[in-house]
Amino acid sequence: MEPMHVEAVRNDAAPSRTGLVQDYVRIECPQCWAAYYLYHDGMEVKLLRGYFLRASWQISGEHPNHNPVIVFENSSAVTQEKAS
Numbered sequence: 001m002e003p004m005h006v007e008a009v010r011n012d013a014a015p016s017r018t019g020l021v022q023d024y025v026r027i028e029c030p031q032c033w034a035a036y037y038l039y040h041d042g043m044e045v046k047l048l049r050g051y052f053l054r055a056s057w058q059i060s061g062e063h064p065n066h067n068p069v070i071v072f073e074n075s076s077a078v079t080q081e082k083a084s
């Protein structure tokens with residue numbers, strides 16, 4: 001089975017690959033202005049729901065150093081440092 005791809009992308013950043021679907025639900029850091037949207041490759045909404053909680057935890061945990069893209073692998077989140 002093809003693994004699903006889900007990532008949280010900060011609203012001022014671009015997703016790591018093209019062709020992803022942007023979800024409309026906004027996820028915000030509870031401590032600052034950082035806001036993210038989930039991008040995925042066509043995942044069912046009921047499966048996607050679990051990623052909102054993971055994204056919220058991850059975003060909250062990264063505060064105040066928010067990465068532009070957080071890619072969710074099977075069981076762990078891998079952050080991509082911004083290339084500079």
Ligand SMILES: [Zn+2]
Pocket residue numbers: 029030031032033034062063064066
């Ligand atoms: Zn924050």
